[in-house]
Amino acid sequence: MNMRWLKKREVIIYFLLFKKFRYEKFNIADAFSVLGPYFSKKVTYNSISYMTKIGLITKLSNVEYRLNPFDDFVLSFLAKPYLERRVTLRRRIQ
Numbered sequence: 001m002n003m004r005w006l007k008k009r010e011v012i013i014y015f016l017l018f019k020k021f022r023y024e025k026f027n028i029a030d031a032f033s034v035l036g037p038y039f040s041k042k043v044t045y046n047s048i049s050y051m052t053k054i055g056l057i058t059k060l061s062n063v064e065y066r067l068n069p070f071d072d073f074v075l076s077f078l079a080k081p082y083l084e085r086r087v088t089l090r091r092r093i094q
Contacts, residue, residue, distance in 0.1 A: 003077065009047065016038070018070075020034045023067055024066070027065070
């Protein structure tokens with residue numbers, strides 16, 4: 001899966017949600033209230049949807065979500081494919 005890097009605002013949204021909820025479940029209205037001073041509902045919803053798609057947030061129901069550990073996300077979705085690619089490139093060069 002070829003995936004783009006997170007935007008700064010997505011990282012900030014993740015950490016604002018983490019500061020408030022940790023790994024407890026929250027609903028979209030709670031997220032809107034936490035992020036409302038900084039982001040529109042559209043940006044909040046789209047960011048949460050994207051982070052759900054890539055595995056940083058788990059959707060529990062239509063309106064309930066739970067954050068996944070950021071380090072697990074980095075290791076499994078970013079580091080692993082990157083390091084596998086590096087191994088392939090090094091083999092070609094040698």
